[in-house]
Amino acid sequence: MSAVPADDERAKIPPLTLFRAFMSIGLSGFGGVLPFARRELVDRRNWMTDTEFAEMLGVAQVLPGPNIINISVWFGTKHAGALGAIAAFTGLCGVPLVMLIAIATLYGRYAGAPRVGAAVDGMASAAAGLIIGTGITLFRRAKPNYRSSAVLALVFVAAAFLRVPLLLIIAVAAPLGVFAAGKRA
Amino acid sequence: MSTLITLFVIFGSMSLLAIGGANSTVPEMQRLIVAQGWMDASQFAHLFAISQASPGPNMLIAPLVGWQVAGGAGALTGLIGICGPSCTLTYLLARAGDRFNSNPYFARVRAGLVPLSIGLVLATGAILAQSADHDVMHGLVTAVAAAGTIWTMRNPLWFLIFGAVVGALSL
Numbered sequence: 001m002s003a004v005p006a007d008d009e010r011a012k013i014p015p016l017t018l019f020r021a022f023m024s025i026g027l028s029g030f031g032g033v034l035p036f037a038r039r040e041l042v043d044r045r046n047w048m049t050d051t052e053f054a055e056m057l058g059v060a061q062v063l064p065g066p067n068i069i070n071i072s073v074w075f076g077t078k079h080a081g082a083l084g085a086i087a088a089f090t091g092l093c094g095v096p097l098v099m100l101i102a103i104a105t106l107y108g109r110y111a112g113a114p115r116v117g118a119a120v121d122g123m124a125s126a127a128a129g130l131i132i133g134t135g136i137t138l139f140r141r142a143k144p145n146y147r148s149s150a151v152l153a154l155v156f157v158a159a160a161f162l163r164v165p166l167l168l169i170i171a172v173a174a175p176l177g178v179f180a181a182g183k184r185a
Numbered sequence: 186m187s188t189l190i191t192l193f194v195i196f197g198s199m200s201l202l203a204i205g206g207a208n209s210t211v212p213e214m215q216r217l218i219v220a221q222g223w224m225d226a227s228q229f230a231h232l233f234a235i236s237q238a239s240p241g242p243n244m245l246i247a248p249l250v251g252w253q254v255a256g257g258a259g260a261l262t263g264l265i266g267i268c269g270p271s272c273t274l275t276y277l278l279a280r281a282g283d284r285f286n287s288n289p290y291f292a293r294v295r296a297g298l299v300p301l302s303i304g305l306v307l308a309t310g311a312i313l314a315q316s317a318d319h320d321v322m323h324g325l326v327t328a329v330a331a332a333g334t335i336w337t338m339r340n341p342l343w344f345l346i347f348g349a350v351v352g353a354l355s356l
Contacts, residue, residue, distance in 0.1 A: 026240065026241045026242065027240045027241070028240065028340070028341065028342055029240055029241055029242065030238065030239070030240055030342070030345050032237075032243060032309075032313075033241070033242050033243075034306065035334060035341045036341055039340075039341065043338060051299070054299045054302050054303055055295040055296065055298060055299055055302075057302040057306070058295065058297075058298025058299055058301055058302035059278075059295060059298060060275070060302075061298070061301065061302050061305055062298060062301075063271065063274060063275050063278065064200065064201045064202065064203055064270075064271045064274065065200050065201070065203055065267075065268065065270070065271020065272065065274070065275065066200075066203060066242055066243075066244040066267065066268070066271070068242050068244075069242060069244065069268050069271070069272060069275075070271060070272070070275045073272045073275040073276050073279065074275055074278075074279045077275075077276055077279035077280060078279055082276070085272075085276055085279075089268070089272065092241070092242060093241065093242065093245065093264065093268075095241075096239065096240045096241020096242070096245060097241065097245055097248055097260070097264065099239060099240060099241070100235070100236060100239045100240075100241060100245050100248075100249055101248075101249065101252050101260065103235060103239050104232065104235050104249055104252075104253075107231070107235055114356060115353045115356055118352045118353050118355065118356040119349040119350070119352045119353040120234070120238050120349070120352070121317065121323070121352045122323065122326055122348040122349050122350070122351045122352020122353065122355070123238060123345050123348045123349045123352065124237070124238075124313065124316075124317040124348075125314070125317045125318055125323040125324070125326040125327045125330075125348050125352070126326050126327065126329075126330040126344045126345045126347060126348025126349075127237075127313065127317075127330075127345065127348070128310050128311075128313035128314035128317050128318070128327045128330075129310070129314070129326065129327035129328060129329065129330025129331040129332075129333075129334070129344065129348075130310075130330050130331070130334055130341045130344060130345070131306060131309055131310035131313060132307060132310035132311065132314065132327070132330075132331040132334075133310075133330060133331035133332065133333065133334025133335045134306060134310075134334055135303055135306035135307035135310055136307070136331065136334075136335050137334060137335055138302075138303050138306065139303050139307075140335075142299055142303065144299060144300055144303075148299065148300045149300065151300040151301070151304070152300035152301075152303050152304040152307075153304070154304070155300060155301055155304025155305060155308065156304040156305075156307045156308050156311070158308075159304065159305055159308030159309075159312075160307070160308035160311035160312055160315075161311075169301075169305075170301065173300070173301045173304070174297065174298060174301055175297075177297035177298055177299065177300045177301050178293060178294055178296075178297030178298075179297070180297065180300065181293060181296040181297045181299070181300075182293065182297075
């Protein structure tokens, strides 16, 4: 059972530290927060491994609601209870929301400048690359077995190219994934 | 007051419908907001683009719409609506998960979700690239950002700045 730490063995993290970590994730997250969340929680803070991150992300995706918000509540609860959940959530959303309202108010003034639009287009391309790179990094570090990799490929093709409804993908791939991982667990 | 209640109902239902991520509910969100007569589709599209290009989770589109419709109280209502129901569920499961964490079946289910989660991350990247990369230059920006994420520990912000500069210069 050593792979799964008991609750009392799990590192407690002070809510203020959680708040700061998730604020840094939220403030860096242009065009999607996920790459920054993986970098902060796995690479910089060493709070979890890539496999644990992928597992937590899987739970967040299956649950309703925005994934990254679910991650903040899940991670905060696990490491500091209800106060931790509130700290992580507030850190993630608070300052970015104030900035967003300010930016939206300013936007009207600069929306007409073509270079602003072109720069945002370039950022969108880079943001797509960041997410692809995050997915590949998770894959390389989590090292799924052959059957799990086949499920992964199926999910990817169904979602990216066949545009199968998400609920259907989850309903099929979640049980398949559990079956594929079965022997290893 | 009735505006706030409508905002809460719209975003609260989106919160519970958003399985797999908030972006999947954006088309439905747009339909409901426009049907209320609060804004037209292109105004909504602009707000969505702004929320994507700004720091923070993309779902901040909900409080932003609330802000446009009803000021500070609207922003707070939008935030509580889009996050409240799903956060409560996540919190309860995280607490319940504590009791099951040492249970090998629970660990197997979590391990089984790994291919689903990684597959969906890669699909999200591919879908964004399909709509963002309309020429070779933009495709290269995506490739550089992906390679940089895989092989360097550099802050992702640098690649976004790189993309913005290439985009502005390619005009």
